Amino acid sequence: MTEENETPKIILPDDTPVDLQKELRLSNVQEVLDELDKELIGLKPVKTRIRETAALLLVDRVRNKMNLTAASPTLHMSFTGNPGTGKTTVALRMAEILHRLEYVRTGQLVTVTRDDLVGQYIGHTAPKTKEVIKKAMGGVLFIDEAYYLYKPENERDYGAESIEILLQVMENNRDDLVVVLAGYKDKMDTFFHSNPGMRSRVAHHIDFPDYSPDELLMIAKLMLADQNYRLSDDAAEALLEYTKRRMKMIHFANARSIRNALDRARLRQANRLFNSTSKSVKKIDLMTIEAEDILASRVFEEGTLDMDGDEGADIKPQEPIVDS
Amino acid sequence: MMTNYGNRMTQGQFSFLPDMTDEQITMQIKYALDNKWAVNIEYTDDPHPRNTYWEMYGMPMFDMTDPAGILMEINECRKTFANCYIRVMASDATRGTESVKMSYIVNRPSNEPGYNLVREERTGRTQGYTILPYACDKPEGERS
Numbered sequence: 001m002t003e004e005n006e007t008p009k010i011i012l013p014d015d016t017p018v019d020l021q022k023e024l025r026l027s028n029v030q031e032v033l034d035e036l037d038k039e040l041i042g043l044k045p046v047k048t049r050i051r052e053t054a055a056l057l058l059v060d061r062v063r064n065k066m067n068l069t070a071a072s073p074t075l076h077m078s079f080t081g082n083p084g085t086g087k088t089t090v091a092l093r094m095a096e097i098l099h100r101l102e103y104v105r106t107g108q109l110v111t112v113t114r115d116d117l118v119g120q121y122i123g124h125t126a127p128k129t130k131e132v133i134k135k136a137m138g139g140v141l142f143i144d145e146a147y148y149l150y151k152p153e154n155e156r157d158y159g160a161e162s163i164e165i166l167l168q169v170m171e172n173n174r175d176d177l178v179v180v181l182a183g184y185k186d187k188m189d190t191f192f193h194s195n196p197g198m199r200s201r202v203a204h205h206i207d208f209p210d211y212s213p214d215e216l217l218m219i220a221k222l223m224l225a226d227q228n229y230r231l232s233d234d235a236a237e238a239l240l241e242y243t244k245r246r247m248k249m250i251h252f253a254n255a256r257s258i259r260n261a262l263d264r265a266r267l268r269q270a271n272r273l274f275n276s277t278s279k280s281v282k283k284i285d286l287m288t289i290e291a292e293d294i295l296a297s298r299v300f301e302e303g304t305l306d307m308d309g310d311e312g313a314d315i316k317p318q319e320p321i322v323d324s
Numbered sequence: 325m326m327t328n329y330g331n332r333m334t335q336g337q338f339s340f341l342p343d344m345t346d347e348q349i350t351m352q353i354k355y356a357l358d359n360k361w362a363v364n365i366e367y368t369d370d371p372h373p374r375n376t377y378w379e380m381y382g383m384p385m386f387d388m389t390d391p392a393g394i395l396m397e398i399n400e401c402r403k404t405f406a407n408c409y410i411r412v413m414a415s416d417a418t419r420g421t422e423s424v425k426m427s428y429i430v431n432r433p434s435n436e437p438g439y440n441l442v443r444e445e446r447t448g449r450t451q452g453y454t455i456l457p458y459a460c461d462k463p464e465g466e467r468s
């Protein structure tokens with residue numbers, strides 16, 4: 001019954017003008033790109049790649065409107081980089097962009113790791129993986145540390161079953177689900193090398209570089225401003241020095257380590273204000289992180305980590321580390 | 325053919341209409357999700373109108389945002405129980421109970437033989453009536 005109702009395909013002349021700028025405005029995608037620029041420090045190559053991807057999708061959409069059909073582009077991506085380089089944050093934005101360009105129906109991002117997909121016994125994995133896929137449908141499925149799905153040293157590992165199901169969905173439900181695989185660059189390369197099926201279905205590879213100390217300082221200022229804190233000039237200098245030292249140590253997780261360092265600095269600031277003998281604490285004092293709040297870290301005193309050892313790296317700390 | 329008009333069981337919504345396409349089913353699921361109703365899938369081989377509680381195919385699906393995942397589940401159920409009746413239900417939890425808001429058939433057996441109308445002689449020349457689905461002639465587990 002649909003055949004009669006279908007609108008006849010109009011073949012437009014080749015010199016039909018196309019207003020790409022108007023399309024861009026209509027999709028509201030520029031807004032997300034601008035936000036990305038503003039809220040994320042650095043990440044030049046990543047921003048460029050996302051801009052390019054958005055352009056590709058926008059042009060594809062316009063082509064579709066003019067009945068220039070082609071296979072819908074493969075959107076599955078891999079985000080590689082060290083911990084705390086912004087992969088999860090960018091994935092959230094990517095979901096929003098894909099939503100505005102109508103490549104996914106909902107803008108939702110479902111984040112999972114191996115434990116959410118792979119079961120403990122025979123027959124447990126397929127329902128678990130399918131359950132996750134069912135929930136993520138219509139949006140973006142973000143698989144963190146995806147390479148742990150594949151354990152070559154154990155040929156009876158259930159991860160392979162999960163990969164099999166994912167591959168099927170990535171191929172058959174391209175209009176329903178976009179999959180983003182994330183993790184360390186070298187491990188992901190190995191993973192793709194031993195899983196050619198995955199490699200051939202992932203079209204966009206985006207690499208997230210580590211941040212420079214200056215970028216990390218800017219990120220710190222941004223994070224603090226979000227929570228109505230500020231760094232005094234001395235504190236900014238101290239934090240830069242802290243960052244340089246911290247970068248050389250184990251378990252460094254880029255922006256996440258900075259976030260943790262700031263959380264500890266806030267704790268010290270609160271204690272300092274509480275214990276200070278002077279009666280006159282002003283509003284500005286409540287907002288300001290001073291150099292001493294940062295210099296009290298063990299990173300300076302003994303060149304070791306603070307208490308919580310900065311999560312993010314997947315190596316367990318050799319020994320429990322106690323805060324100063 | 326009074327008991328089996330059109331050789332089709334008619335229960336729930338849309339059952340007098342032609343079978344829905346997957347696109348139409350998707351729209352109905354979307355309507356349920358937009359209302360924040362939980363959707364579940366049930367199947368049976370017994371088309372008796374008083375057969376109220378069918379077998380559940382998996383758990384009710386809460387926290388779903390998009391119909392595609394549910395349609396995927398419907399297709400799994402169709403594969404497993406190809407020759408059964410399958411229906412999709414939507415339940416509303418706003419009153420503190422899961423009350424059924426939608427119920428429609430998405431799969432039927434290839435052959436629907438209808439019902440046997442049985443007349444019962446009662447005292448005083450009164451008649452009792454009952455119907456028995458031919459689909460249930462064989463014992464459970466040997467049908468299909």
Ligand SMILES: Nc1ncnc2c1ncn2[C@@H]1O[C@H](COP(=O)(O)OP(=O)(O)O)[C@@H](O)[C@H]1O
Pocket residue numbers: 039040041042043081082083084085086087088089090219222255256259
């Ligand atoms: N370029 C950036 N600008 C501002 N904040 C950032 C940036 N990159 C990361 N962050 C912050 O650092 C934290 C860790 O980032 P995340 O995206 O979780 O990293 P990953 O997923 O790569 O481990 C988040 O709180 C995020 O907001």
Ligand SMILES: [Mg+2]
Pocket residue numbers: 084087088144
């Ligand atoms: Mg992450």
